[in-house]
Amino acid sequence: MAVQLETAPVLAVRVPKRSLSGELRAVKIVWQRDLIRFVDDRLRMVISLIQPFIFLFILGTGLSALTSGGTGGVDIRTFMFPGILAMSLLFTALFSAASIVWDREFGFLREMLVAPVWRGSIVIGKCLGGASVAVLQGVLVVAVAPLVGVPYSLTMILGVIGLQLLLAFTLTSFGLMIAVRIKQIQSFMAVTQMLVMPLYFTSGALFPVSHLPAWLAVLNRLDPLTYAITPMRHVVFAHLDISAAARSSLDPGVTWGNWTVPIWLDITIVFAIGLVVLWVAIVRFSRDD
Amino acid sequence: MKPTESAAIEVRGLVRSFGAIEAVRGIDLTVHRNEIFGFLGPNGAGKSTTINMLCTLLRPTAGHATVAGYDVVAQRNDVRRNIGLVFQSTTLDDYLTAERNLRLHAELYAVPRASVDGRLRQVLEMVGLWERRSSKVATFSGGMKRRLEIARGLLHSPRVLFLDEPTVGLDPQTRGSIWSYVRELKAAEDITIFVTTHYMDEAEYCDRIAIMDHGDIIALDTPSALKASIGKDRVRIDTPDNERALAEIAAQFGLDAVVKEGSVILSVENGERFVPRLFAELDVPILSVSVARPSLDDVFMSYTGNTIREAEATSSEKLGRHMARMGRR
Numbered sequence: 266m267a268v269q270l271e272t273a274p275v276l277a278v279r280v281p282k283r284s285l286s287g288e289l290r291a292v293k294i295v296w297q298r299d300l301i302r303f304v305d306d307r308l309r310m311v312i313s314l315i316q317p318f319i320f321l322f323i324l325g326t327g328l329s330a331l332t333s334g335g336t337g338g339v340d341i342r343t344f345m346f347p348g349i350l351a352m353s354l355l356f357t358a359l360f361s362a363a364s365i366v367w368d369r370e371f372g373f374l375r376e377m378l379v380a381p382v383w384r385g386s387i388v389i390g391k392c393l394g395g396a397s398v399a400v401l402q403g404v405l406v407v408a409v410a411p412l413v414g415v416p417y418s419l420t421m422i423l424g425v426i427g428l429q430l431l432l433a434f435t436l437t438s439f440g441l442m443i444a445v446r447i448k449q450i451q452s453f454m455a456v457t458q459m460l461v462m463p464l465y466f467t468s469g470a471l472f473p474v475s476h477l478p479a480w481l482a483v484l485n486r487l488d489p490l491t492y493a494i495t496p497m498r499h500v501v502f503a504h505l506d507i508s509a510a511a512r513s514s515l516d517p518g519v520t521w522g523n524w525t526v527p528i529w530l531d532i533t534i535v536f537a538i539g540l541v542v543l544w545v546a547i548v549r550f551s552r553d554d
Numbered sequence: 555m556k557p558t559e560s561a562a563i564e565v566r567g568l569v570r571s572f573g574a575i576e577a578v579r580g581i582d583l584t585v586h587r588n589e590i591f592g593f594l595g596p597n598g599a600g601k602s603t604t605i606n607m608l609c610t611l612l613r614p615t616a617g618h619a620t621v622a623g624y625d626v627v628a629q630r631n632d633v634r635r636n637i638g639l640v641f642q643s644t645t646l647d648d649y650l651t652a653e654r655n656l657r658l659h660a661e662l663y664a665v666p667r668a669s670v671d672g673r674l675r676q677v678l679e680m681v682g683l684w685e686r687r688s689s690k691v692a693t694f695s696g697g698m699k700r701r702l703e704i705a706r707g708l709l710h711s712p713r714v715l716f717l718d719e720p721t722v723g724l725d726p727q728t729r730g731s732i733w734s735y736v737r738e739l740k741a742a743e744d745i746t747i748f749v750t751t752h753y754m755d756e757a758e759y760c761d762r763i764a765i766m767d768h769g770d771i772i773a774l775d776t777p778s779a780l781k782a783s784i785g786k787d788r789v790r791i792d793t794p795d796n797e798r799a800l801a802e803i804a805a806q807f808g809l810d811a812v813v814k815e816g817s818v819i820l821s822v823e824n825g826e827r828f829v830p831r832l833f834a835e836l837d838v839p840i841l842s843v844s845v846a847r848p849s850l851d852d853v854f855m856s857y858t859g860n861t862i863r864e865a866e867a868t869s870s871e872k873l874g875r876h877m878a879r880m881g882r883r
Contacts, residue, residue: 276676277711277743278669280635287664294661302649372645376706379609380662381634 283381291382295390296397299361303398310402313360317353317406320471321345321413337511342413344515347498348470350406350425351490354433355465357402359457361395362440366453385547388441392543395437396430403429415501424500431532432493435539442546470494475517486521489538492531495519499528562587562714562746563608567617570603577603579769580617585714585748585762590740592760592777593750594854600769601750602642605718608748609639622713635663638707638715642722644699648692652683652702655691656709663710677705680742681735697728704735708743715739717749721756733759754850763850765857772857781848784856787825788848790817791832792841799838806835 281287303309325342332341368374377387407425410417440457447453467481468490477485485491495518502516519526563585570578578600585591595601606612608621610630619626622636646655653674660670678684681701691699700720707715717736721729736747737759749760757763757777764774773780793799796813803811803820811820822828825845833840 276669276672278665278673278709280663280665280710282635283631284664290661290664294658298647298650298658301654305649371648372641372643373647374645375611375641376645376647376659377662379611379634379637379639380659381631381664382662 299394358436399433592763595766638712
């Protein structure tokens with residue numbers, strides 16, 4: 266080894282001052298790291314599909330005996346499908362955000378914290394990584410569409426993937442906002458468990474929101490997830506051949522009083538929330554210890 | 555690089571408190587360019603707190619410090635560009651290969667793309683891990699991980715490399731090899747190495763050392779000067795009649811010897827030169843003899859009145875109470 270050093274001239278490199286292109290390289294590598302680790306971890310890929318599929322095929326099949334009258338002839342599994350798409354994103358995105366807590370516990374986070382980069386670049390890279398992984402996972406759920414009575418169509422698939430990207434971005438940012446200051450993975454799991462179930466069940470992922478009692482309707486309209494599920498369901502239902510009555514009861518859109526919130530506004534709301542929580546995550550992450 | 559700059563690290567009146575506890579109590583320090591500077595002290599003496607302030611991870615409560623000519627508070631990013639860090643506990647991504655860990659580092663530090671491949675190979679060869687570059691870090695031993703971390707810390711050609719307890723938890727052979735990389739490195743590159751350790755024997759590898767205890771620097775000099783400052787060698791002899799030996803030594807040389815664990819022990823300057831005289835002038839037969847130079851342990855003891863192990867025991871107790879109060883961070 267000493268010989269090597271004497272024969273080869275020392276290649277001194279220079280680290281340039283912080284620049285936009287430097288920050289972009291940091292964002293990209295943090296994003297890539299999450300992708301590499303996801304692709305390497307096939308077990309995680311399989312495991313995170315189990316829960317959505319249990320809901321869809323076991324709970325869905327069990328309930329279909331009860332509900333065939335109430336859905337206007339539409340299979341309950343077809344109805345649940347958009348909600349299950351969102352569910353897979355929810356778990357995967359939060360799991361990805363948890364990786365920052367793992368990194369802190371296992372020490373790797375320090376490697377990123379002492380690097381001459383803006384902390385925001387690390388958060389943005391993590392957010393993109395989590396969102397990409399969630400969408401890759403989500404696409405696997407989209408693939409089972411024909412099994413639940415939703416035939417493949419290009420517009421449906423592209424629309425769903427687009428919405429998945431949006432929702433995964435918002436959910437990962439939300440998870441990061443919580444994760445960046447948490448030191449232990451158990452605490453993160455406890456906090457997210459406490460938040461995820463109420464958010465998911467109030468959102469109307471598993472039931473139509475048209476005829477809810479007033480208290481639940483209010484909670485439902487306050488739940489940000491509602492505004493992501495509604496467009497998702499709209500895109501899936503748009504090319505189903507079902508009766509007008511069934512459509513209006515199963516895919517009514519979100520209403521504020523008598524006004525039906527247009528789909529573009531649903532999407533804008535989800536995106537705006539995503540930007541706000543991402544910003545909060547960056548601010549929290551940049552704070553000194 | 556600024557040609558005028560001579561000090562790699564300049565510390566003036568640096569203080570860091572955690573609540574009521576002053577972990578670092580206003581220290582002054584100058585580390586010259588291209589030296590290996592050892593930072594010694596028991597666990598809990600304030601070494602890591604100091605290093606965290608120098609590498610911009612912790613804000614000083616008072617005082618200031620520059621590293622590679624940049625202020626650690628006002629010019630954080632400039633400091634970060636110019637330092638390499640190897641922490642006490644590993645900060646590698648176990649699930650990535652050695653090479654990917656280094657490439658990730660190169661991207662985070664925006665190392666110019668054209669130099670990445672060459673420099674990557676160079677640092678991996680230096681620590682003898684080039685052949686293992688495609689293995690996942692999880693398969694590495696503790697010593698290999700530490701070597702990889704040193705390679706990573708060097709990848710961006712830092713001007714100051716901080717090694718925080720680089721050998722803790724490693725076997726003696728690996729500890730030795732880590733130090734030989736460090737010395738090779740100093741010869742090969744224009745780099746200053748700031749290393750903390752609580753192994754006194756390792757301080758011998760340093761050009762200069764500072765000893766820290768209870769948040770203060772209590773001694774700072776070259777290892778040999780520090781040892782010389784406490785002076786004498788220790789000569790130990792075994793005789794059949796220790797009492798008579800004591801009396802004769804007092805009469806012939808005017809020295810106060812003591813009996814410890816059945817041997818006669820006396821402190822003298824230039825022990826090797828003294829031993830032949832001892833043989834010549836003592837009537838009591840000498841069964842065995844040994845001469846010991848003062849070790850840095852002795853240095854530590856003479857400055858703190860404690861051995862490093864005793865000091866460690868008391869400060870870890872203190873730390874324990876401190877942590878209990880702060881809660882787990």
